[in-house]
Amino acid sequence: MSLRRVLSSLLLITPALAANEYPLLLPEQQIVGETFAIHAAYEDTLDDLGEEYGYGYLEMLAANPGVDPWLPGEGARVMLPGEHILPEAPRKGIVINLPEYRLYYYPPEGDRVITYPVGIGREGWSSPLGETQVARKQANPSWYPPQSIRDEHAAEGDFLPEVVPPGPDNPMGPFKMNLAMGAYVIHGTNKQFGIGMRVSHGCFRMRNEDISALFPQIPAGTPVRIINQPYKLALRDGQLLLEVHTPLDEHGLPSTIDRQAAIQQLLAEQTPHLVDLHLDWKKIRDAAFEENGLPTVIGRVGEG
Numbered sequence: 001m002s003l004r005r006v007l008s009s010l011l012l013i014t015p016a017l018a019a020n021e022y023p024l025l026l027p028e029q030q031i032v033g034e035t036f037a038i039h040a041a042y043e044d045t046l047d048d049l050g051e052e053y054g055y056g057y058l059e060m061l062a063a064n065p066g067v068d069p070w071l072p073g074e075g076a077r078v079m080l081p082g083e084h085i086l087p088e089a090p091r092k093g094i095v096i097n098l099p100e101y102r103l104y105y106y107p108p109e110g111d112r113v114i115t116y117p118v119g120i121g122r123e124g125w126s127s128p129l130g131e132t133q134v135a136r137k138q139a140n141p142s143w144y145p146p147q148s149i150r151d152e153h154a155a156e157g158d159f160l161p162e163v164v165p166p167g168p169d170n171p172m173g174p175f176k177m178n179l180a181m182g183a184y185v186i187h188g189t190n191k192q193f194g195i196g197m198r199v200s201h202g203c204f205r206m207r208n209e210d211i212s213a214l215f216p217q218i219p220a221g222t223p224v225r226i227i228n229q230p231y232k233l234a235l236r237d238g239q240l241l242l243e244v245h246t247p248l249d250e251h252g253l254p255s256t257i258d259r260q261a262a263i264q265q266l267l268a269e270q271t272p273h274l275v276d277l278h279l280d281w282k283k284i285r286d287a288a289f290e291e292n293g294l295p296t297v298i299g300r301v302g303e304g
Contacts, residue, residue, distance in 0.1 A: 020054050020210070021114045024091075030234035031241065032113060033082040035063070035294050042074040047193060051207065053080050056101045056117030056196010062246070062293045081293050084115060085232040085243040088270075093223035094134075094186075096120075096204060098127055099230035099245040100293070101196040103186075103204065105214060116214065117196040119189075119205035127204065127226065132181040134222045137215065140166040141176045141187070173208050175215040179224055187211065198253075230255075231266050232295075240277065240299040244287045259288040276302050 022032035040049065046069040050060040061069055063081040072078055084102070089095045091106040091113070098120055105114045121127035143164040164170050173188015186204045188211040189195070195207050206214070230247040233240065242263065247255035263284060271277060279299040287296045 020116055020213075021112055023112050024110070029086075031083060031085050031236055031295060032115075033084055035079060035081055035083045037077050037079050040072040040074065040076040040078050044072055044078075045070050046072065046078070049078060049080070050117070050196065051192060053082075054116070054210075055081060056119075057194070058101055058196050058246075059117065059293050060196075062291060065290070065292065079294070083295050085234040085241065085295050086113065087227060087229050087232060089225050089227055089229075090223075094218070094225070096127075096224070096226045098129070098226065098228050099248050103206070105217070107217065114214065114217075116206055116210040118186075119194045119197055119199045121198065121203070128181055128184060129226050129228055130181065132179045132184075132224050132226075134186075134218055134220055134224060135178045135180040136220055137175070137177050137218070139175055139215070141170070141172045142166060143170050143172045173206075173211060175211045177215065177218060181224075231263050233266060233270050234295065235274070235301070238301045239297045240271065240274070240279070240301070241295040242284065242287050242298045243293060243295045244291050245293050246291045260285060263288055274301055 024032075038049070046060040046064060046067065047057050049055075050057055057069075059081050060078075063079040064072075067076060067078060087095050087097045087100075087104065091110065093106060095104045095106070096102070096118065097104070101117055101120060103116050103118045106112075107114070169190055171187075171190055172185070173190060176185050176187035178185050184203055186206065188208040189205045192207065195205060199205065228248060230245045232243040234243075235241075244259075244263075247257055247259070247262070249255040249257075267279070277299055278301075280297075283296060283298045287298065
């Protein structure tokens with residue numbers, strides 16, 4: 001981990017216990033971390049900065065509209081999307097939110113959450129939704145590419161062997177966790193680019209340093225929930241916040257749903273108990289259009 005990434009964790013409004021790890025101080029806490037800005041060096045790219053600070057490529061891209069992802073430029077202001085509204089799901093085990101390209105792990109103690117960016121399934125190989133568990137774990141795994149993947153590669157002139165042994169050429173990376181759901185796996189990678197994107201054959205790809213930190217904490221039998229929540233709401237200090245990510249359809253592609261209607265439905269479902277709620281519909285429309293993944297104040301309770 002770089003010194004710059006260690007120092008950046010000190011800027012978080014919710015102090016990080018370690019990189020990507022945040023305390024849950026109250027049962028009703030809905031937000032962790034903080035969004036903040038840095039100034040790029042000449043050689044930086046958004047992907048490099050995402051890897052250094054612990055974010056995926058698409059979330060870095062969304063948080064920095066108008067910034068050249070491959071050459072932000074010396075001194076360019078780059079937003080780091082470090083504030084997260086926790087998904088609407090039981091805080092137990094692993095939760096993967098596909099439109100967010102992010103994994104959340106809630107240890108049994110219930111006092112913290114650990115979160116990492118993940119790569120998910122690409123077109124034709126969408127990642128699944130549903131509830132399952134970690135069926136088994138393996139360090140230094142071999143890879144047995146299924147025939148469908150071997151056929152796909154062969155069509156492009158790349159002939160895969162039946163078995164790829166452990167090592168730097170293994171797409172599983174140093175660790176894998178098989179889910180009790182078909183052939184889906186949470187694993188490392190031999191290709192660092194693609195974390196936080198639609199790149200896999202349906203599995204969940206993590207940076208090797210991240211899977212290396214997570215793997216020893218996850219016992220077999222840990223519950224896993226894979227969800228599709230592009231819109232998340234949270235109440236903090238009388239303010240209602242909305243976090244918007246690009247919605248994905250059942251094939252893992254950007255969805256054509258009516259964004260504002262979906263947000264209105266979410267508000268109707270999650271805020272009827274809020275008395276004297278005043279919403280700013282311009283901010284809601286802007287957030288729905290921008291899809292920048294940054295929690296935004298869209299209303300207040302008890303104020304005009």
